[in-house]
Amino acid sequence: MKKTLFLVLIVLVVFSGVVFAQGQKDTPKESDNLHVALIVKNLSNPFFVYMKWGGEAAANKYGVDYTCLAPEQDGNVEAQIRIMEDLIQKGVDAIVVVPIDSRGIVAGIERANKAGVPVFVSNTRALGGEFLSFAGIDHTAMAEEMARYVVKSLNGKGKVIELEGTTGAQSSIDRGIGFKNVFSKEPGIEVLTRTTAEYNKAKAMQVTEDLLVRYDDIDAIVAYNDSMALGAVEALKAAGRLDKVMVTGTDANKDALDSLRRGELTATVDSNPVAQTFVPVEAAIRYLMYNEIPPAEMIVGEGKPTIVDQKNVEAFELQVIENLKGFGVTAEF
Amino acid sequence: MKFKNKLAQIASSLRDTNTSRALFTLLIFFVASTIFVNRFFTLNNLINVLRQSALVFSFSIGMAIAMLLAGLDLSIGAVAAYSGVLAASLISNGYIVLGIIVGLLVGITCGLISGVIISKYKVPPFIMTFGMMKIASGLALNFTKGESIYGLSDKFRWIGVGTIGLIPAPLIICTVLLILLAYFGKRSVLGRRIYAVGSNRNAARFSGIPCERTLMIGYALSGLFSGIAGLMFVARLGSAEGIMGDGWPLQAIAACVLGGVSFAGGEGTIQGAAIGALCVAIMYNVLNLLGVSPSWQQFLIGFVIIFVISIDFIKSQIIRKKNISNKLRTMQKTA
Numbered sequence: 035m036k037k038t039l040f041l042v043l044i045v046l047v048v049f050s051g052v053v054f055a056q057g058q059k060d061t062p063k064e065s066d067n068l069h070v071a072l073i074v075k076n077l078s079n080p081f082f083v084y085m086k087w088g089g090e091a092a093a094n095k096y097g098v099d100y101t102c103l104a105p106e107q108d109g110n111v112e113a114q115i116r117i118m119e120d121l122i123q124k125g126v127d128a129i130v131v132v133p134i135d136s137r138g139i140v141a142g143i144e145r146a147n148k149a150g151v152p153v154f155v156s157n158t159r160a161l162g163g164e165f166l167s168f169a170g171i172d173h174t175a176m177a178e179e180m181a182r183y184v185v186k187s188l189n190g191k192g193k194v195i196e197l198e199g200t201t202g203a204q205s206s207i208d209r210g211i212g213f214k215n216v217f218s219k220e221p222g223i224e225v226l227t228r229t230t231a232e233y234n235k236a237k238a239m240q241v242t243e244d245l246l247v248r249y250d251d252i253d254a255i256v257a258y259n260d261s262m263a264l265g266a267v268e269a270l271k272a273a274g275r276l277d278k279v280m281v282t283g284t285d286a287n288k289d290a291l292d293s294l295r296r297g298e299l300t301a302t303v304d305s306n307p308v309a310q311t312f313v314p315v316e317a318a319i320r321y322l323m324y325n326e327i328p329p330a331e332m333i334v335g336e337g338k339p340t341i342v343d344q345k346n347v348e349a350f351e352l353q354v355i356e357n358l359k360g361f362g363v364t365a366e367f
Numbered sequence: 368m369k370f371k372n373k374l375a376q377i378a379s380s381l382r383d384t385n386t387s388r389a390l391f392t393l394l395i396f397f398v399a400s401t402i403f404v405n406r407f408f409t410l411n412n413l414i415n416v417l418r419q420s421a422l423v424f425s426f427s428i429g430m431a432i433a434m435l436l437a438g439l440d441l442s443i444g445a446v447a448a449y450s451g452v453l454a455a456s457l458i459s460n461g462y463i464v465l466g467i468i469v470g471l472l473v474g475i476t477c478g479l480i481s482g483v484i485i486s487k488y489k490v491p492p493f494i495m496t497f498g499m500m501k502i503a504s505g506l507a508l509n510f511t512k513g514e515s516i517y518g519l520s521d522k523f524r525w526i527g528v529g530t531i532g533l534i535p536a537p538l539i540i541c542t543v544l545l546i547l548l549a550y551f552g553k554r555s556v557l558g559r560r561i562y563a564v565g566s567n568r569n570a571a572r573f574s575g576i577p578c579e580r581t582l583m584i585g586y587a588l589s590g591l592f593s594g595i596a597g598l599m600f601v602a603r604l605g606s607a608e609g610i611m612g613d614g615w616p617l618q619a620i621a622a623c624v625l626g627g628v629s630f631a632g633g634e635g636t637i638q639g640a641a642i643g644a645l646c647v648a649i650m651y652n653v654l655n656l657l658g659v660s661p662s663w664q665q666f667l668i669g670f671v672i673i674f675v676i677s678i679d680f681i682k683s684q685i686i687r688k689k690n691i692s693n694k695l696r697t698m699q700k701t702a
Contacts, residue, residue, distance in 0.1 A: 047476050047506075076513075078610050083513040106505070201662055230661055235515075235604055236611065240419065244655035247412040268605055272528045273411075289515050289606060 069099040070318055071121045072311055073114055073131040077104045080287045081259075081307050085132065085157075088311035091361035096319045101126070111138030118142040122149045128318040130154040130311065136161045136204070152321060154314040154328075158204055166321060167328040169314040171305055173205050176339040177212025177258075180282055180303045183341050184254055187280060187300070191222035192253030195245060197238055197266060198230040199258040206230075209258045209284065226252065231262045238265030246273050254280045260290035260302055267298050286342050286350070294347040301343035304350070306335045308358065385627025385635045389642040392625055392675060396649045404653050412652070414533060420648035421541035422603070423622055424641050425596035426612070428548065429478070429589030430619035431640040436565045436582060437632025438485065438492030440589045443619060444612025445503035446477045447597030452507050454598055455516040455607035463523050471594045477503055478590020482583035496586075500616075508609035517606035527602025537599050541641075544595075548637040561585055566633025621672050622647045 072089040074082040086102040093100030101121070105113030111134040121129060122145065129146055133139035136159050143163025146153045153165040160168070184194065196213060199206030210228070217223050226249055231238035238257065242265065246252070255270075257263035263283025270276040280300040283290050285307070293299035317328040342350045358364070401408040426443050433440035454470030457463075481499045484490050529536040552558045560581045563571040572578050596615075601607045626643025628635030650671065654664045 043476050043480055047473065047480065078508045078511075078513045078608075080514045106508075201660070227658060229655075229658065232661060234613075235606070235608065236600070239604065240651070241655055243415050243419075244412075244652055247406055247409065247415060248656055248658075264606070265604070268528070268603070289517050292517060 067127075068096075068319065068322055069101070069124075069126045070128045070130070070315055070322075071101045071103065071126045072315060073117055073121075073129065074102065074104045074311075075114075075132055075134050076106065077102075078106075079261075080289070081285055081305070082132070084287075084307035085311040087358060087363050088308035089130065089315045091308070091358055091363045092312045092315035092319065094362040095316065096323065098319055100315075105134070111135040111142075114139060115142035115145070118146060122146060122151055126151060127322050128152045128154065130156055130314045130318055131160075132157045132311075133160050134158075139163075152318065154318050156314045157310050167314060167317055167330055167332055169310060169317070169332040169334050171310060171334050171339075173208035173305075174212035174215070176284065176303050176305060177209040178216050179339045179341060180256070180284065180301070181213045181216035183301060183303075183343075184256060184280070184282060185216065185220055185223060188223070188253055190220060193224050193226050193249070193251055194254045194256055195226050195249070195252055196228040197241070197255060197257040197262045198228055199233040199262075201230055201232070203233075206233075206258050213256060231257070231265065233259050233261060235261040235265040235268075238262035239269045240265075242266040242269035243273070246270070246275065252279050254282070257281070257283045259283060260285045260287040260299075263299055263302065264289060264293055267293060271298070286340075291342065291347050291351055294342065294344050297344060301341055304335075304340040304342055306339075308354070309334045385629070386639040386642065389625060389627040389639045389646075393642050393646050393649075396646050400649055400653050404656050406656060407653065410533075412656070414535065416645070416648050416652050417538050418535040419652065420641075420645040421535070421538040422596070422599065423618055423647050424541050424545070424644035425537070425599055426593060426615045427619040427622040427626075427640045427644050428544070428592040428637065429596075430616065431623050431626075431628050431635070431637055432561065432585050432589050432592075433492065433496070434565075434620075434623050434628045434630060435561050435632060435635065436492075436585045437568070437630075438582075438586075439496060439620075439630075440478075440481070440586065440593075441493065441496040441616045442477065442481060442499035442503055443589065443593045443596070444615030445500040445507065446474055446590055446593040446612075447600065447615070448607075448609055448611040449477070449503040449507040449510075449597075450474045450594040451597035451601040451607040451611055452511050452516060452609060455519060455601050456510075458520065458523050459516055459518040461520070463520060466523075467598060470598050471591060474590040474592070474594020474597065475587050476590065478593070479583060479587040481590070482586030485586060486579040486582035504609070504612075507611075511607070511609040513609070515606040515608045519602070519605060524602045524605060527599050527604070537603065540599065544592075545638065545641050552637050557581070557584060562633050564632075566631075618647055621668060624672055625675055 070093055074085050076082055082104065089102055090100055103117050114131065114134055118129060129151055131139060131153065133155065139160050140162035143153050143160055143165055147164045154167050155165050156169045194217065198210060217225055229241060231241045246269065255266045257266060260283035263281050266281050267276065270279055276298065282300055283302040284305060286302045286304040290299055290302045313332055313334050320326040321328060406412055426447060429440050429443045450470040450473045453473055454466040457466035457469055477499060481495050485492050485495050526536050526540060531539060560576050563576055564578050564581045568578060600611060622643035623640050624643065625646045626635060626639035628639055650668055654667065
């Protein structure tokens with residue numbers, strides 16, 4: 035009797051998650067013999083889920099088989115290398131990878147080189163191995179654009195706090211440079227402090243609560259990603275100071291867009307995760323099908339980075355959905 | 368008359384040496400922070416610290432129960448995350464009460480599974496709860512597919528961000544929990560059994576205490592409190608993410624250790640864990656106020672834990688040696 039109860043309990047726990055979960059998106063309808071794989075850093079951050087969609091859109095466009103894999107949340111570059119090896123064994127025709135660590139991933143790329151599988155790198159650089167191209171965004175330019183928006187909104191005068199990302203992450207370093215480039219040239223802007231909330235919402239909420247005690251006068255909180263921005267928004271809301279402080283994020287995630295719509299977050303900037311994978315996956319497919327040699331560096335997102343604020347959020351969302359729908363990918367916002 | 372009894376009860380719980388030691392540690396932290404850290408002793412900041420300590424306490428309860436049973440529960444964060452995301456998906460669709468019930472049930476169930484495997488199949492708690500952590504975390508991440516679940520009703524969010532006057536809701540909820548647990552801790556049959564099983568399993572078994580059942584209920588309770596903590600955090604953040612609870616086990620262990628709860632089992636109190644949670648919250652708060660970088664924060668907190676444990680250990684060694692030399696002296700006198 036106890037044993038059956040126990041079994042029922044196990045089934046209940048596992049089943050509850052499985053029942054409510056939506057199924058995995060199936061691979062596209064027709065398929066050549068070609069199979070392209072995308073490896074991202076994890077699939078627990080919406081940013082990388084959008085990257086998955088980008089790769090899928092490109093694969094759909096050419097009717098090619100597509101796999102997207104990633105290590106678990108706290109996985110490391112070793113896990114990515116293992117995934118690469120498994121994919122090589124499986125016989126993929128090309129791999130696009132977003133490295134967790136620029137040096138660590140080299141071993142995996144070299145293994146792909148030995149097996150003759152072409153490699154493309156996206157978002158974070160790889161410092162070795164042979165790969166056909168690197169597709170990335172200019173984090174610094176993105177941050178500079180956001181910084182200029184903040185300066186304009188504050189009319190050139192104000193006290194700013196920066197919430198940095200994970201210590202040592204290249205994206206955080208590059209974004210910091212961008213903000214510094216603009217803010218340091220503005221005499222009216224005072225950066226009170228730069229502190230990290232590790233790209234994490236809960237940590238950002240806690241840090242912001244303490245910052246609100248330290249500083250009576252804050253005009254803007256500038257966060258290097260949306261999760262942290264939303265954490266800061268919650269802390270400001272709880273302290274009743276949201277109307278006096280503008281908060282900006284980076285990435286234009288779903289929940290950030292929702293916050294914009296509700297008038298809480300002030301602005302965010304599109305870091306174009308979809309394009310960051312669409313472009314290299316398409317390049318990989320075109321290399322396989324038509325032998326097109328891609329340029330060594332592909333900077334994704336031509337022109338000015340798009341600032342999304344409370345005024346243009348609806349239009350922005352519609353555009354993203356339309357773009358993806360064109361390739362048979364249902365993106366829900 | 369009743370008031371005098373209550374005071375006597377509080378005094379007797381403090382007479383527990385572990386808890387009074389914890390209180391002493393807290394006093395030092397508090398006084399040092401007030402003197403050396405600018406803006407620590409302001410109304411806003413103290414409310415912040417109390418709120419943050421209530422949150423730390425909420426997920427330390429489960430760890431404290433596991434440690435009292437001479438075990439460990441590494442799954443507290445992941446179970447909270449899984450409870451939180453399942454509850455949030457229901458709450459965001461309008462089913463507040465059902466969501467809360469589901470959240471608590473999931474917590475209890477995960478804890479019960481851990482408890483059964485630990486007690487019946489003799490798997491070490493460290494390994495079992497580590498496995499449960501991975502399972503619950505995986506289920507949570509798979510359920511949310513990496514995105515966060517938001518759109519939670521304001522009524523539900525009260526338990527995370529609401530206040531009565533100036534007092535934050537999490538603090539009220541956790542104070543109520545604390546009073547209940549402290550009162551029933553050593554006075555209830557279950558409470559006494561937990562202490563007995565934790566301090567000496569064999570002796571407990573020979574006294575007729577159902578050890579396996581006590582372990583199962585203990586870990587199930589840990590799961591329940593993880594579920595409660597999960598609900599509070601989701602209410603506070605306004606959204607549920609699959610990665611919630613990352614780093615909780617470490618903070619919980621810190622809170623329990625600073626609060627006088629021993630890994631060996633059977634020593635310490637839930638009140639001690641609450642005091643430890645205050646210490647942890649003060650530490651993080653002070654480091655933030657001083658602008659210390661997170662990498663140094665990690666280092667310092669680990670350092671403080673080891674320091675406190677070592678002092679405890681040295682003190683108990685000194686007391687032991689004194690007792691032994693006293694006994695020798697009395698033996699010599701009578702010889």
